[in-house]
Amino acid sequence: MLPDNELPIEYPKKPTVLRKTKGKLATLLKEIKRNKVSYFFIAPFGIIFIAFYVLPVLISIGLSFTYYNILEKPQFIGWQNYLNLFVSDDLFLKSIKITFLFALFTGPISYLASFLFAWFINELPRKIRTILVVVFYAPSLSGQVFVIWGIIFSGDQYGYINGFLMKLGFISEPIQWFTNPEYMLTTLIIVILWTSIGAGFLAFIAGLQTLDKSLFEAGYVDGVKNRWQELWYITLPQMKPQLLFGAIMTITSSFAIHDVIVPLAGFPTTDYAAHTVVSHLVDYGTIRFEMGYASAIATLLFIVMLGTNIVIQKLLKKVGT
Amino acid sequence: MAVKVKRRTPNRSLYGDLINILVLAGFAMFMALPLVYAVNNAFKPLEELFQFPPKFFVRNPTLDNIRDLFTLMNSSWVPFTRYIFNTVFITVVGSGIHMFVASLAAYALAKHQFPGQKLFFNMVILALMFSPHVTAIPNYLIISKLGWLDTYLALIVPAIAAPLGLFLMKQFMEQIPVSLLESARLDGASELTVFRKVALPIVKPALMTLLIFSFQSLWNMNGGTFIYNEALKTLPTALQQIVATGFSRAGAASAIALFMMIVPLSVFIISQSNVMETMSTSGIKD
Known part of the structure; x- marks a missing residue:
């Protein structure tokens, strides 16, 4: 039970089993046979996963090289979809800018906020902790509650914000929070941030519960002075797996913002200001039924997320050093 | 100070603790605001729902909205309890199998070494990043080829292999000290026993977290694209059918919003108090 006093616990993968399966099929088969328990463990998940997640992704990537309107058979057109996206689709280029804008403003803030809230909450007595976790996660819990913001920011004088501002005399006319391109992005970012305390936050909460307490004691002995030092040198290094989880969940959600926008700002938004x-x-896939084109967009988005993911993983390696 | 903070550690200044509580309290209000509003709205009579200037809290609470909801429910084609059964069945079975299957795979990925391991894990992460709007059509084709349209299978089976669950569990399983597993193996335990008796209890906080993710997504599952048989439709689909949007249904709509929230909220509270529970008893130790 005695802890070794090295702070960052990492359990490096033993290189015992894989001694480079250098193309030799025989050795590979032997390895597979030797590890059959592992494959049995993975099989139930793996088979379903490949059938319902991997296969559809591969089909979609394939479709991105075709013209496919769902009714007729897909026709192979090579790189045409990708070419069109960059050459003749101004709206797409605009949408990239807006997506990055959203991701830049919501991603880092929601990631940091999720962690800080989780960490702050963890300092409190148990009962209060439970209540606060519920309160902070509640916006994510029910998928549709955010439409409440539609009423709060409602564009007529019935909206809370408008009613309030008019009463105080700041404005004489109600502001169209969700339809005026001038205010739209800010209002939407507020709502998105509100809904973004989600999967990462809960993973952090759970992660803080599984920390090795003895390391903290060792830290006091070694002269950790305040909570921030403790955070950087003891807590964070232990939480790398959760930090990675949170980061990837944040990337996937902040680059894929759309579902929140529709009920609040409509579809499409005024002047495509939040497109x-x-x-x-979604426009091409479910309204115009140009699945090939939509698949090409999805594939590009996928590549962007992938790139961001690689950068973030590199950054996370520096935590606690 | 109303809340006495128990000093777990010497590294805490009183000011820090105070600021901590103030910050949290402030944000908690911001986070809870629309929820309080949702609860209040469910009990507002129609005239208050459209009052100007709007009031946050209900003045004359009424159960009209809930009564409206029940009247609407009774006018449905199949008994309303049938929808509730469908959703409860799908949610319970789906979440249960998903938690087991995902943890099992996560355990192997985190604690075994075998050819294809890295590839598989990378596929799981990549699957999270591909837009579901696009994969919906291939998904539909696969499910219809399997002949699963109009069955529970169409909703339950894909949920079993949700990549989020495996990713979460794998991250937590990684932290389990190998020595713990080794000593169990030396005692002659089979891998399955090691998984169930040693690994799973340690990652209980993660398991409880996974429960809420899975429960939440299945509970809110619409399934309208796969299920056409009225008797097999889920609760969200049914509710959507009932509430045609419009002013007269605004009351019933606010009651529904509250109802759909209460069940996952209760599960969440129970699972979270379990997450906190484990704190006092365990924590990962070597």
């Missing part, structure tokens, strides 16, 4: 890449994709 994201996913909005563009």
Whole structure:
């Protein structure tokens, strides 16, 4: 039970089993046979996963090289969809800008906020902790509650914000929070941030519960002075798996913003001021039924997320050093 | 200070604790605001729902909205309890199998070494990043080829392999000290026993978190694209059918919003108090 006093616990993968399966089929088969328990463990998930997640993604990537209107058979057209996206689709280029804008403003803030809230909450006595976790996660819990913001920011004088501002005399005319391109993005970012304390936050909460307490004691002995030092040198290094989880969940959600926009700002938004890449994709996929084109958009978005993911993983390696 | 903070550690200044509580309290209000509003709205009579200037809290609480909802429910084609059964069945079975299957795979990915391991895990992460709007059509084709349209299978089976669950569990399983597993193996335990008796209890906070993710997504599952048989439709689909949007239904709509929230909220509260529970008893130790 005695802890070794090295702070960052990492359990490096033992290189015992894989001694480079260098193309030799025989050795590979032997390895597979030797590890059959592992494959049995993975099989139930793996088979379903491949059938319902991997296969559809591969089909979609394939479709991105075709013209496919769902009714007729897909026709192979090579890189045409990708070419059109960059050469003749101004709206797509605009949507990229908007998507990055949303991602830049909501991603980092929601990631940091999720962690800080989780960490702050963890300092409190148990009962209060439970209540606060519920309160902070509640916006994510029910998928549709955010439409309440539609009433709060409602564009007529019945909206809370408008009613309030008019009563105080700041404005004489109600502001169209969700339809005026001037205010739309800010209002939407507020709502998106509100809904973004989600999967990452809960993973952080759970992660803070599984920390090795003895490391903290060792830290006091070694002269950790305040909570911030403790956070950086003891807590964070232990939470790398959760930090990675939170980061990837944040990337996937902040680059795929769309579902929140529709009920609040409509579809499409005024002047396409909040038209994201996913909005563009939904437009082509489910309204114009140009699945090949929509698949090309999805594939590009996928590549962008992938790139961001690689950058973030590199950054996370620096935590606690 | 109303809340006495128990000093777990010497590294805490009183000011820090105070600021901590103030910050949290402020944000908690911001986070809870629309929820309080949702609860209040469910009990507002129609004239208050459209009052100007709008009031946050209900003045004359009424159960009219809830009564409206029940009247609407009774006018449905199949008994309303049937929808509730469908959703409860799908949610319970789906979440249960998903939690087991995802943890099992996560355990192997985190604690075994075998060819294809990295590839598989990378596929799981990549699957999270591909837009579901696009995969919906291939998904539909696969499910119809399997002949699963109009069955529970169409909703339950894909949920079993949700990549989020495996990713979450794998991240937590990674932290389990190998020595714990080794000593169990030396005692002659089979891998399955090691998984169930040693690994799973340690990652209980993660498991409880996964429960809420899975429960939430299945509970809110619409399934309208796969299920056409009225008797097999889920609760969200049914509710959507009932509430045609419009002013006269605004009351029933606010009651529904509250109702759809209460069940996952209760599960969440129970699972979270379990997450907190484990704190006092365990934590990962070598």
